[in-house]
Amino acid sequence: MTAKQEIRLDIPALKAACSACSLRxxxxxxxxxxEDLSRLDTAIDRRRQIKAGQHVYRLGDSxxxxxxxxxxxFKSYELSNDGHEQVNGFHMTGEIMxxxxxxxxxxxxxxxxxxxxxxxxIPFPRFEELLxxxxxxxxxxxxxxxxxxxxxxxxxxxxxxxxxxxxxAAFLINLSDRLGARGLSPTVMRLSMSREEIGNYLGLKLxxxxxxxxxxxxxxLVQVExxxxxxxxxxxxxRLAGCAGTTR
Amino acid sequence: MTAKQEIRLDIPALKAACSACSLRxxxxxxxxxxEDLSRLDTAIDRRRQIKAGQHVYRLGDSxxxxxxxxxxxFKSYELSNDGHEQVNGFHMTGEIMxxxxxxxxxxxxxxxxxxxxxxxxIPFPRFEELLxxxxxxxxxxxxxxxxxxxxxxxxxxxxxxxxxxxxxAAFLINLSDRLGARGLSPTVMRLSMSREEIGNYLGLKLxxxxxxxxxxxxxxLVQVExxxxxxxxxxxxxRLAGCAGTTR
DNA sequence: CGTTGCGTTGAATAAGGTCAAATAGAGTGG
DNA sequence: CCACTCTATTTGACCTTATTCAACGCAACG
Numbered sequence: 114m115t116a117k118q119e120i121r122l123d124i125p126a127l128k129a130a131c132s133a134c135s136l137r138x139x140x141x142x143x144x145x146x147x148e149d150l151s152r153l154d155t156a157i158d159r160r161r162q163i164k165a166g167q168h169v170y171r172l173g174d175s176x177x178x179x180x181x182x183x184x185x186x187f188k189s190y191e192l193s194n195d196g197h198e199q200v201n202g203f204h205m206t207g208e209i210m211x212x213x214x215x216x217x218x219x220x221x222x223x224x225x226x227x228x229x230x231x232x233x234x235i236p237f238p239r240f241e242e243l244l245x246x247x248x249x250x251x252x253x254x255x256x257x258x259x260x261x262x263x264x265x266x267x268x269x270x271x272x273x274x275x276x277x278x279x280x281x282a283a284f285l286i287n288l289s290d291r292l293g294a295r296g297l298s299p300t301v302m303r304l305s306m307s308r309e310e311i312g313n314y315l316g317l318k319l320x321x322x323x324x325x326x327x328x329x330x331x332x333x334l335v336q337v338e339x340x341x342x343x344x345x346x347x348x349x350x351x352r353l354a355g356c357a358g359t360t361r
Numbered sequence: 362m363t364a365k366q367e368i369r370l371d372i373p374a375l376k377a378a379c380s381a382c383s384l385r386x387x388x389x390x391x392x393x394x395x396e397d398l399s400r401l402d403t404a405i406d407r408r409r410q411i412k413a414g415q416h417v418y419r420l421g422d423s424x425x426x427x428x429x430x431x432x433x434x435f436k437s438y439e440l441s442n443d444g445h446e447q448v449n450g451f452h453m454t455g456e457i458m459x460x461x462x463x464x465x466x467x468x469x470x471x472x473x474x475x476x477x478x479x480x481x482x483i484p485f486p487r488f489e490e491l492l493x494x495x496x497x498x499x500x501x502x503x504x505x506x507x508x509x510x511x512x513x514x515x516x517x518x519x520x521x522x523x524x525x526x527x528x529x530a531a532f533l534i535n536l537s538d539r540l541g542a543r544g545l546s547p548t549v550m551r552l553s554m555s556r557e558e559i560g561n562y563l564g565l566k567l568x569x570x571x572x573x574x575x576x577x578x579x580x581x582l583v584q585v586e587x588x589x590x591x592x593x594x595x596x597x598x599x600r601l602a603g604c605a606g607t608t609r
Numbered sequence: 610c611g612t613t614g615c616g617t618t619g620a621a622t623a624a625g626g627t628c629a630a631a632t633a634g635a636g637t638g639g
Numbered sequence: 640c641c642a643c644t645c646t647a648t649t650t651g652a653c654c655t656t657a658t659t660c661a662a663c664g665c666a667a668c669g
Binding site for chain 3: 276317318320339
């Protein structure tokens, strides 16, 4: 419970080592040969622990690196000029954050850890050099950015066309899919974000999210108790969401 | 008026020629040296005319190339499984379409010309090879994809948080900015899209869009008559939109 | 000169937002 | 361990906004 529970040694051996990473198949190194993998290792030389509530980067920070999530759960959000928060997305293990900053050489949103997390720091200039030498890595990188764009389009569809119930269903399905892709249970999960954050992301108010959860529970689609959620009617939920399964 | 007004020779000299293109400063070749420019020319070896109403690509088409818009105006849209259309964006001169397809090696949306258009075809595998040789082009390419992501985030903010009036105001400001960036009038324009398409894009019904146009006109913000639009109160419109000027 | 497609406008309706109050845990300090 | 506080969540009543349904106007076109 107390603060300095253990001395932080920050051992150099705490190296990122894509070559030994269990996320190889989700993250950048998809399909890379051993030799190229170790070259990637030289480009990603640091990890960083992020405690729940800490920011990885903030709006306005100069853009130095992308961040690959090794563990934990993040929220990315911006503030509209009138101070209102807008959640852009939730990010989990194996995903990469920071794409949006390449354009302006400056982060245009904030990324905050919703639980204790660990990220791999990918210094971008060095990474771009590496892309020149490893065509398959370059292509994979483009695929990841492209996937982000496709996912954002799906999100725009959701925000523009769907009812509150459909939105929440789509959100849960999406979460479920992504957890499943990581070998975790697609039906039993602990939500790392508040009702307000969910609502903000979906373009709904927290009360509406709460009501929808209650309704889903009545209808036997989910079992929800605070932030512990069990999906009990996946097929029905998928039908509701319109199956719009962009797994992101 | 009649059909074959002139014989289509499709002269080889109709080559794209980035090096001679007036869009150099908006499109891919930003900041490229002469030598690299002519290398880019070799990668972009075809243009294509697209008549109003024709598709550049369709959902499901295999991904072969990106398309840079030389002239004209496009709409990109998807169909949700239940057949409903969702407009993802409108694209104009100097912008590039097709990013979303890299991920799945297949187009995930449709792109249709709203007027007679011309595009440069950028075969992607060859383009990626070129990126290896021209670091500054690679970086510019990443900036463009990143800009698309940042713009989509702005769009999510708009769809999630804004009232009908704010949405339409933001839409008009965005249009105005983009026209201005191309040296066209930022205040006098002809809309290439219907009320329904605008509404679909903004997450509103066509009637609501129409009402808002009327209201803006009453308030002296715009002068609108069918698809001819003049912005008469730019500052007020910007204030309404919350200045959220992601020029895209 | 009727037809067709797009745009406008009005009235009724529904969906979600707002405001307010009650409840339930989690953590705190005594 | 218990009372107390703080925050997240739930729920209800009411209200605002945008949607729906419907009628009409207008321009372009054959």
